[in-house]
Amino acid sequence: MKPNMTRLSTAVLISTTLLISQAPTQSFAATYEGTVDTKILNVRSSSSTTSSIVGKLTEGSKVTVYSKQNNWAQIEFNGKKRYVSATYLSLKPSNNQVTTQSKKEYIAQENVNIRSSRTTSSKIVTTIPKGAAVAYLASYGATGSWMKVSYKGKVGYVASRFFTSSTTTVSKQTASVNYSAQENVNLRSGSSTKAAIIGSVPKGSNVSYISSHGSWFKIKYSGKTGYVAASYFKKIDSGSTTTLATTHSTNASVIMKQGMFKSAKTVTNIPAGAKVTLISLHGASGSWAKVTYNKLTGYIPNRILKSTEKQTVISQYTQRKTAIYKTKWTGGTVLKTLELNTEVKQLSDLGSWVKVSSGSITGYIPKRDLADTKIVEKITPYFAQKPAPMYVSKWTSSKVIQTIPSGAKVDQLEVYGTNRSWFKVRYANQTGYVAARNFALTPPEKYGTEYEAKIVVPNNAPLNVREKPTTVNSNSVGTLTTGDIVKVKQVLNTKWGMLTAGPLSGRYIHLDYAVPVTVVTPPPSETGNKQQVISYTDYSYSTQKMAEYQVAQIAQTDAHKSKPAYLPRAWVKVNGTTGTITNPGLTVISNIGTAIKSSASTNATSLATAPKNAKLVYLNRQSVGSTIWYKVRFNTIEGYVLPKTVVGDASILSEANMTSHRYGYINPGETVTITGSEGTYYTVSYRRPSGHDIRVFDNTWRSASVNDLGRYVNPNNFDRNSKEFYQFLDLSKSAGTTASILNDALQRSGKLSGTLTGKGQAFIDAGKKYGINEVYLLAHAVHETGHGSSLLAKGVPVDQNGTALINSSGVRIYPERKVAATVYNMYGIQAVDSSPLTSGARYAFEQGWTTPDKAIDGGAYWIGDGYINHSQYKQNTLYKIRFNPGYPGEHQYATDIGWATKQTANIYNMYQQLDAYTLYFEVPKFQ
Numbered sequence: 001m002k003p004n005m006t007r008l009s010t011a012v013l014i015s016t017t018l019l020i021s022q023a024p025t026q027s028f029a030a031t032y033e034g035t036v037d038t039k040i041l042n043v044r045s046s047s048s049t050t051s052s053i054v055g056k057l058t059e060g061s062k063v064t065v066y067s068k069q070n071n072w073a074q075i076e077f078n079g080k081k082r083y084v085s086a087t088y089l090s091l092k093p094s095n096n097q098v099t100t101q102s103k104k105e106y107i108a109q110e111n112v113n114i115r116s117s118r119t120t121s122s123k124i125v126t127t128i129p130k131g132a133a134v135a136y137l138a139s140y141g142a143t144g145s146w147m148k149v150s151y152k153g154k155v156g157y158v159a160s161r162f163f164t165s166s167t168t169t170v171s172k173q174t175a176s177v178n179y180s181a182q183e184n185v186n187l188r189s190g191s192s193t194k195a196a197i198i199g200s201v202p203k204g205s206n207v208s209y210i211s212s213h214g215s216w217f218k219i220k221y222s223g224k225t226g227y228v229a230a231s232y233f234k235k236i237d238s239g240s241t242t243t244l245a246t247t248h249s250t251n252a253s254v255i256m257k258q259g260m261f262k263s264a265k266t267v268t269n270i271p272a273g274a275k276v277t278l279i280s281l282h283g284a285s286g287s288w289a290k291v292t293y294n295k296l297t298g299y300i301p302n303r304i305l306k307s308t309e310k311q312t313v314i315s316q317y318t319q320r321k322t323a324i325y326k327t328k329w330t331g332g333t334v335l336k337t338l339e340l341n342t343e344v345k346q347l348s349d350l351g352s353w354v355k356v357s358s359g360s361i362t363g364y365i366p367k368r369d370l371a372d373t374k375i376v377e378k379i380t381p382y383f384a385q386k387p388a389p390m391y392v393s394k395w396t397s398s399k400v401i402q403t404i405p406s407g408a409k410v411d412q413l414e415v416y417g418t419n420r421s422w423f424k425v426r427y428a429n430q431t432g433y434v435a436a437r438n439f440a441l442t443p444p445e446k447y448g449t450e451y452e453a454k455i456v457v458p459n460n461a462p463l464n465v466r467e468k469p470t471t472v473n474s475n476s477v478g479t480l481t482t483g484d485i486v487k488v489k490q491v492l493n494t495k496w497g498m499l500t501a502g503p504l505s506g507r508y509i510h511l512d513y514a515v516p517v518t519v520v521t522p523p524p525s526e527t528g529n530k531q532q533v534i535s536y537t538d539y540s541y542s543t544q545k546m547a548e549y550q551v552a553q554i555a556q557t558d559a560h561k562s563k564p565a566y567l568p569r570a571w572v573k574v575n576g577t578t579g580t581i582t583n584p585g586l587t588v589i590s591n592i593g594t595a596i597k598s599s600a601s602t603n604a605t606s607l608a609t610a611p612k613n614a615k616l617v618y619l620n621r622q623s624v625g626s627t628i629w630y631k632v633r634f635n636t637i638e639g640y641v642l643p644k645t646v647v648g649d650a651s652i653l654s655e656a657n658m659t660s661h662r663y664g665y666i667n668p669g670e671t672v673t674i675t676g677s678e679g680t681y682y683t684v685s686y687r688r689p690s691g692h693d694i695r696v697f698d699n700t701w702r703s704a705s706v707n708d709l710g711r712y713v714n715p716n717n718f719d720r721n722s723k724e725f726y727q728f729l730d731l732s733k734s735a736g737t738t739a740s741i742l743n744d745a746l747q748r749s750g751k752l753s754g755t756l757t758g759k760g761q762a763f764i765d766a767g768k769k770y771g772i773n774e775v776y777l778l779a780h781a782v783h784e785t786g787h788g789s790s791l792l793a794k795g796v797p798v799d800q801n802g803t804a805l806i807n808s809s810g811v812r813i814y815p816e817r818k819v820a821a822t823v824y825n826m827y828g829i830q831a832v833d834s835s836p837l838t839s840g841a842r843y844a845f846e847q848g849w850t851t852p853d854k855a856i857d858g859g860a861y862w863i864g865d866g867y868i869n870h871s872q873y874k875q876n877t878l879y880k881i882r883f884n885p886g887y888p889g890e891h892q893y894a895t896d897i898g899w900a901t902k903q904t905a906n907i908y909n910m911y912q913q914l915d916a917y918t919l920y921f922e923v924p925k926f927q
Contacts, residue, residue, distance in 0.1 A: 001686070003729075017557055019334075019924065024783060025053075025750055029663060032093050033062060033063075033064065033065070034059065034063045034064075034065045034073060034075065034089040034090065035059075035060065035061070035062055035063075035089065035090045035091075036057045036060060036061040036063070036088060036089065037059070037088050037089060037090050038059060038088040038605065039058065039059050040056055040057075040058060040059075041057040041058075041084055041085065041088050041089075042056055042084070042085075043055040043056060043057060043075075043077050043082045043083070044082065044083045044084070045082065046083055047069065047072035047074075047083045047084070051083070054075060054077070054082060055078065055082070057077075058083065058651075059182060063075040063076065063077070063084075064076040065089070066068070066081060067753070068086050068335070071083065071085055071086055072084070072086055073086040073089055074364045075243065075839065079160065082531070083358055085337050089140065090148075091138070091139045093335055097732050100605055101230075104132070104626050105132055105136065106130045106131050106133070106134050106136050106147070106149070106163040106164065106242060106280060107131065107135065107137060107163060107164055108131060108132050108133075108162060108163055109130065109131070109162050109163065109164060109510045110128055110130050110162050111125050111127055111128070111129055111130050111161045111441040112128045112130075112158050112163070113125075113126075113128075113158070114127070114128060114149070114151060114154060114156035114158055115156055115157050115158070116156055116157070116599070117598070117599050117604070117781045118146040118157045119599060119601045119603055119604060120159075120600040121410075121599070121600050121603075121605075121624045121625075121756070122157075122600075122601065123619060125154050125155075125156040126151065126152070126156075126899075127156070127442045131811055131861065132151065133152070134149040134150065134151045134163070134388070135149060135150040136148075136149055137150060137155070138147055139160065139180065144201045144793055146158070146159060146160060147159075147160045153586075157791045161191040161192075161216070161218075161227070161862065162189055162449060164211055168821040171675055172786060178234075179206070179207050179209050179217065179219070179233040179234060179235055180204065180205070180206055180207075180233065180234050180310055180416070180914055181201045181202065181203055181204060181205045181207065181228075181232060181233055181879065182203065182232050182233065182234055183203050183349060183350070184200060184201070184202055184203050184350070185200065185201045185229065185232045185233075186199075186201075186228070186869075187200060187201055187219075187221060187224060187226040187227070187228055188226055188227045188228070189226055189227070190227055191218075191227045192218035192227075193705075195227065196742055196816075198224060198226050199222065199224050199226065199280075200280065200853065201221050201228060201251065201716055202278060203282055205221065207219040207220065207221040207228070207233070208220040208221070210225070211226065211899070214868055215228055215234060216228065217229075217230045217543070222280060224406065224425055226508050226663055226835055227305065227903065237780075244380065244733045248275070248277075248278050248291070248305045249273055249274065249275055249276070249285040249306050250270055250271070250272055250273060250274050250276060250277050250300075250304050250305065250306070251272065251273075251304060251306045252271050252272050252304055253269065253270065253271050253272045254269075254299035254301065254304045255268075255269055255270075255300075255320070256268050256269070256291070256293060256296065256299065256300050256302045257298055257299050257300070258298055258299070258653060259299060260288040260299050263394075266295065267292070267296050267297075267298035268296050268298070270300065274293060276291040276292065276293045276305070277291060277292045277293075278290075278305065279292065280295070280865070285338045285782050287301065287302050287303075288300070288301060288302060289301070289302040289304075289305055291305075294635045301581075306752065309370060311568070314345070314346045314372070315343055315344070315345060315346070315372070316344050316345075316354065316356065316363075316370040316371065316372060317341050317343055317344075317370065317371060317372070317373060317374045318338050318339070318340055318341060318342045318344070318369055318370060318487050319340070319370065319371050320339055320340055320368055320369060320371040320431070320525060321337070321338070321339055321429060321431070322337075322338055322365060322366070322369040323335075323336065323337050323338065324336045324337075324338065324344075324356065324358060324361055324363040324364065324365055325363050325365070326363055326364075327332070328353045328364045329820070330352065330366065331800075331820060331821050331845070331848065331850070333459075335361050335363045336358060336359075336361045336363070336487060338358065338365075339429070341374040342358070343548070344356040344357065344370070345358070345372070345636040346359045347362070347873075350364070352366065352368075353366060353367060353368050354367050354370055356370075356530055365658060370661055371626070373501060378806060379411045379412065379413065380411075380412040380441075381409055381410070381412070381441075382409070382410050382412045382423065382439040382440065382441060383407060383408065383409055383410075383439065383440055383441070383442060383443040383444065384405065384406055384407060384408045384410065384438060384439055384444070385406065385408050385438055385439060385444045386406045386438060386506060386872075387403050387404065387405055387433050387618070387871040387872040388404045388405075388435065388438035388443070389402075389403050389434070390401065390402050390403070390425070390427065390430065390432035390434050391403055391432055391433045391434070391679065392432055392433070393433060394416055394417075394422045394433050395592070396435070397592065399589055400866075401426065401430055401432045402427070402430060402432075402865075403865075403870065403871050404427050404434065405871050406426075406701070406871075407443050407444055408427060408444070409443075410423075410425040410426065410427040410434075410439070411425060411426040411427070411799050412424070412425050412439075413425060413431070415436070416433075417436075419561060420436055421435065421436050421437070422436060423435075423436050423439060425439075429498070433774070437754050446491070446492045447489040447491060447492065448489055448490040448494050449489065450488070450489050450493055450500050451487070451488065451489075451516055452485055452486070452487055452488075452516070452517055453481055453485070453486055453487075453488050453497070453511075453514035453515055453516050454483065454484070454485055454486075454514070454515050454517045455481065455483065455484040455485075455509075455513060455514060456482055456505060456514075456515050457459065457481075457482050457513050459902050460481070460616065462479035462480070462481055463479060463480045463507055463509060463510075463513050464476040464478075464479055464509075465477055465478045465479060465480060465499065465507045465508065466507060466508050466509070467507060467508070468493060468711055469491045469496035469498070469508040470496070477504065477507050478503075478504050478506075478507070480509065480540075484538070484540065485517065485538045486499055486501070486502065486509070486514065486538075487499065487500045487501040487502075487537075488500060488509065488511075488514060488851075490511060490586065491508070495510060495511050495512060496508050496509070496510060496511060497509055497510075497511045497514060501537065501886050502538075502540055502886060503540065503541070503886075503887075503888075504540075505886060511629075513834050524529060526744060530684075530914075530916060530917055530918075530919075531917075531918050531919070532720070532799040532918075532919045532921060533918060533919070533920050533921070534720065534728075534921045534922075534923060535920075535921070535922050535923070536920060536922075536923050536924075536925045537885075537923070537924055537925060538925045539885050539886070539924055539925065539926050539927070540924050540927060541712040541926060541927055542927050543710065543713055544706075544710070544889055546713045546714075546883070546885065547706045547707075547709035547710050547713050547890045547924060548704045548706055549888035550704075550709045550713065550883060550888065550889065550897070551704065551705065551706050553710060553889045554695065554703075554895050555703065555704040555708075555709060555895060555897050556694070556701045556702060556703060556704055556895045556896055556897065557701070557702060557704040557708050557896065557897050557898065558700050558701055558702075558896070558898075559708065560654070560663065561699060561700045561701075561702070562653070564675070564676070564683040565652045565653070565654070565663050565684055565685070565686075565697065565699070565702070566652065566653040566654070566655060566656045566660075566678070566681040566682070566683055566684075567579070567650070567651075567653070567666070567672065567681060567682050567683075567684045567887070568650075568658070568680060568681055568741065569677075569680050569681060569682055570680070571583040571650045572672070572674075572684075574674055574682070574741055576674075577673055577674045577675075578671050578673065578674070579671065579672045579673075579674050579682060579684065580669065580670070580671050581648065581666055581668050581669060581670050581671075581672070582665065582668065583648065583649055583650040583668055583809065584617050584618040584619075584668050585617070585618070585633060585648065585649030585650070585666065585668070586615070586616040586617070586618050586630070586644055586646045586648055586649065586668065587613060587614070587615060587616070587646060587647055587648075587649060588611065588612055588613060588614045588615075588616065588645060589646060589647050589693055589695060590612060591612055591614075591647065592611055592612075592648075593609045593611040593612055593614070594609070594641045594642070594645035594646065595608075595609050595641070595643060596608045596609070596610060596632070596634050596637055596639035597629075597639050597641070598640075600622045600624050600627075600629035600631075600640045600642075601624065602740070604640070607637050607639045608634060608635075608639070609633045609636050610641075614634065616632040616633065616634050616641070616646060616666070617633040617634075618630055618631075618632055618648075618668035618669060619633060619638065620630040620633070620669070621633060621669050622640065623704055627642075628642075628643055628689070628691060629641070629642065629690065629797075630669070632646075636790065639663045642691070642695050643667060643691055643692045643693070644666070644691055644692060645693070646693070646695070646787060647665045647667065647693050647695045647696060648665045648666050648667035648668055648670075648696070649665070650665060650666050650667075650668070650710075651664075651665055651666075652664050652666055652684065652702075653664070653681075653685070654679075654696040654705075656678045656681040658691070658720075661703075661705045662703060663697050663702035663703055664695060664696055664697025664698065664702055664703050665695055665696055665697060666697050667694060667696060668684065670686070672684040673685040673686070685699045686698065686699055687699060687700075688701070689833060690808075690835045690838075701895075701896075704897045708720055708897060709897055712883075712897050712898060712900070712901065713883055714926075715728070715879075715923050715924055715925070715926075717758070718901075720921075723904050723905050723908040724901045725903050725904075725910050725921070726878070726903075726904040726907045726911075727877060727878040727879045727882075727901055727903070727904050727923055728878075728879055728921040728923045728924075729773070729878070729901040729907065729919060729921055730771045730773075730876055730877060730920040730921065730922050731772060731776045731868050731876050731877060731878070732771055732772065732773060732869060732876045733773060733920050734767060734768070734773060735773055735774055735775040735910075735911065735914065736914075736916075737774060737775060737910075737913075737914055737917075738759035738760075738764075738916060739760035740760065741760070741910075741913050741914065742760030742764070742774070742775070742778055742910065743757075743758055743759075743760040743765060744913065745778075745909065745910045745913045746760070746778075746782075748784075748913075753782075753787050753788040754785070754787065754788025754789050754793050754794055755788050755793050755794060755795070755824065755826075755852045756778075756781060756782065756785065756788035756793065756826070756852075758786070758789065758857060759778075759853070760778070762852070762853045762856045762857070763778045763816045763856060763860075765857070766856055766857045766859075766860035769858065769860070769861075770861050770864035770865070771864060771868070771869055772860055772863065772864045772868055772869075775910045776878075776907055777856070777860055777863075778902075778906070778910065779906035779910065780827055780863070780903060780905040781793075781826040781827055781856070781859075782906050783902060783903055783906060784826070784827050784831075785826060785828070786829035790829065791806065791808070791810055791837055792823075792825040792826075792829075792831065792836075792841065792844070793826060793852075793907050794823075795822040795823065795824055796822065796823055796825075796837065796840075796841040796844070797812075797819040797821075797822050798819070798821055798822070798842070798845050799814065799817040799818065799819070799820050800818075800822060800843055802823075802841065802842040802845030802899065803817075803838070803841075803842065804838050804842070805817060805819060805836075807835050807837070814905060821845060821850050822846045822850065823841055823844035823849050823850055823855075823857055824844060824849050824850070824851065824852050824854070824855035825840045825841065825843065825849060825851065825859070826855045826859055827855075827860075827862075827863065828840060828844035828855050829843060829844075829857040829859050829863075830842075831843075849863075867880075867881050867891075867893060868881075872885065872890075873887060873890075873891050874886075875891070875893075876919075876922065877922055878899075878900040878903050878904070879900050879924065881893045881894075881900070882899050882900040883900075884896055885924045885926075
């Protein structure tokens with residue numbers, strides 16, 4: 001079992017210039033009225049979130065709107081033209097403004113749902129049949145994408161793209177007006193980039209305009225009616241014609257097919273350099289071209305065509321570190337990696353992608369990564385005062401990009417927080433966020449090599465451990481006693497040393513009281529060319545304290561899965577053998593609190609934020625697809641929260657009394673199976689659903705007690721000749737084995753190895769590359785994938801966002817979504833307990849693990865960098881990875897208290913296949 005890890009998506013910033021070039025301005029001649037639709041709305045000096053705030057508007061305030069552009073509205077504020085986010089305005093035309101929305105009646109062009117709020121996940125009030133008329137009440141959104149309407153006495157919200165005005169004379173543009181495509185443009189089923197692509201309009205083609213929908217046109221082209229982005233079209237005079245520049249040549253020989261797939265029947269062979277006539281483009285990204293050649297018509301890949309038109313080449317500059325891709329897909333082959341402010345030549349604009357050249361390389365870059373000017377940065381050099389994690393966002397709970405070593409120089413780019421608590425920095429060609437407290441304008445003290453020393457103080461007096469390497473203004477943060485063995489590094493040119501292990505790591509002692517020692521290890525036991533070398537590391541606390549540290553965290557065990565679990569009768573309503581939890585108490589367990597949403601949607605307005613440990617009252621629940629939401633009351637506010645952010649107050653107990661060990665909590669409204677009764681308690685069985693917090697009781701995985709932990713945290717419980725002793729194996733040292741031996745060991749295990757079969761060399765290569773024992777890597781993969789049989793090992797199809805397209809049973813879901821890639825995760829990395837398949841596949845997609853070998857290599861880097869060779873924690877044994885005795889309760893890999901010992905059988909068995917080796921063990925020694 002592994003812990004839930006919150007991941008925050010990296011924000012993608014698009015320049016204002018780029019956005020303005022893609023969407024037309026909608027003018028209202030200062031006669032449009034807007035009403036503020038949120039509690040507080042910032043008024044800014046310009047249309048950018050980086051511009052200064054010049055005032056605030058409260059909910060219900062009325063403003064005069066001059067224009068709308070993208071997501072911004074220009075308004076009148078204190079006699080001046082200012083800007084607000086148009087998303088939070090509801091717009092109503094004045095009496096003298098003639099627009100399509102000034103008419104009070106609209107006609108449904110399809111069967112349309114009226115919803116209770118402006119989101120497709122909200123409750124359906126009723127359905128409006130195609131052709132029915134509705135009364136218009138108001139518009140919402142930056143482009144008026146939602147309307148408030150009344151239909152047969154029911155009021156709600158509808159998507160405006162499905163309606164047209166009942167009066168055609170109100171629009172100055174009519175269906176007879178034609179437009180010409182300025183680029184190859186996708187034809188979609190709706191006015192959104194998320195809508196399905198139903199065709200393509202080639203550059204230069206004329207289309208029949210039908211109606212406008214914000215920044216979209218509804219048009220008719222080649223017998224199909226759909227929606228296109230208006231910014232790619234130019235109005236043409238009535239009666240004029242614009243012909244498609246159809247002359248193209250082939251840049252390679254190609255087979256013309258009867259259909260748009262490789263297995264279609266061959267029409268003819270077209271040689272390289274042949275002239276063809278382009279008729280139309282097809283496919284989700286215009287990947288197929290319909291052409292004529294020698295009076296024959298058929299389909300060829302669009303990439304084969306080369307236009308005879310002269311292309312306009314302009315210079316563009318990268319706005320961040322980016323890549324040139326072989327195709328228009330960020331998961332595809334990278335041809336070249338470019339640093340910030342690299343100049344490239346733009347060959348053509350393809351919507352959200354740009355075709356570019358850089359030197360001899362030609363490929364594609366996302367448009368968001370380019371601009372026509374360089375970024376000018378203000379850079380201040382800072383130095384890391386100790387190993388410091390770099391995060392993807394300004395939260396310590398977000399993903400760690402890398403750890404910046406002590407003394408490293410970084411470029412400080414920006415400062416955040418009222419107390420300047422966060423820096424945006426660049427280090428080792430990566431940009432992210434760091435805690436400012438870990439950095440200074442001068443380098444830290446320089447240290448010598450690490451060594452072990454014995455504390456010797458006259459008269460056995462205690463030795464103060466100080467927060468700084470000085471007695472001046474440096475508080476004592478603890479003490480050591482004569483005889484203590486410590487690891488220490490000298491602060492060069494001083495008589496002070498920094499402790500490098502144990503709970504006082506990073507603090508300082510005076511070296512006059514520390515005598516260097518040589519650690520004497522037990523003599524190795526040899527059998528032929530096989531031997532053991534055992535060293536011991538001292539820790540200044542007991543195994544009892546170690547167990548208490550672990551219980552204070554999330555520690556789970558499956559050792560009690562067959563034992564009864566008790567629930568007080570007062571907290572459950574029983575119907576037959578099914579019990580429903582009635583205790584309404586909930587506690588917020590998320591470290592950042594939980595947002596109380598106005599509706600059951602992550603996009604809904606946040607009414608308030610309930611902090612960690614806040615008490616909520618459960619009211620009921622709502623299902624949105626496969627997602628469960630709880631409706632709760634927080635003080636006087638009612639709204640919705642996700643189950644993973646809270647935990648119920650009802651306890652599941654190990655015995656039929658309230659003072660017994662708690663196996664876990666259970667949330668209100670959940671149903672359990674009643675298996676028996678004892679006094680005022682029921683015995684129950686319950687399977688924790690996906691998406692619930694790990695503190696919730698599960699019949700198999702239950703919260704561990706101090707006694708449970710004592711069996712695993714005490715090294716004296718493991719004989720040096722046992723398999724379980726391999727949890728102390730130093731994983732930073734190679735086993736010196738071969739690929740054939742690893743492959744034979746897999747085969748002799750007698751179990752299915754799936755995609756692990758024959759991958760011995762991949763594990764050896766990854767081990768050498770990242771300084772990790774190759775036998776351990778293979779054993780870890782065998783354990784996490786069930787000998788290569790798990791879905792993450794077999795390969796999970798995902799969509800373009802990395803969402804798994806199969807469920808935990810391997811059944812295809814979201815059939816309407818295309819498979820963007822198949823990903824692999826051989827070590828179960830980020831496969832959190834609440835949703836292992838979904839989270840594990842998404843992380844693999846983000847890392848580009850599209851083959852088993854990539855997953856083996858990438859996962860090895862993650863394990864080595866994050867644990868075994870971590871600059872601060874140095875968790876080089878399975879025991880350290882699980883329990884981290886130097887920092888107990890911090891940076892621990894798994895929640896299963898038996899995780900370390902469960903890995904050892906595979907490691908032990910594989911070592912038995914080797915003829916010669918030296919085993920290096922590092923064993924903790926507690927007080």
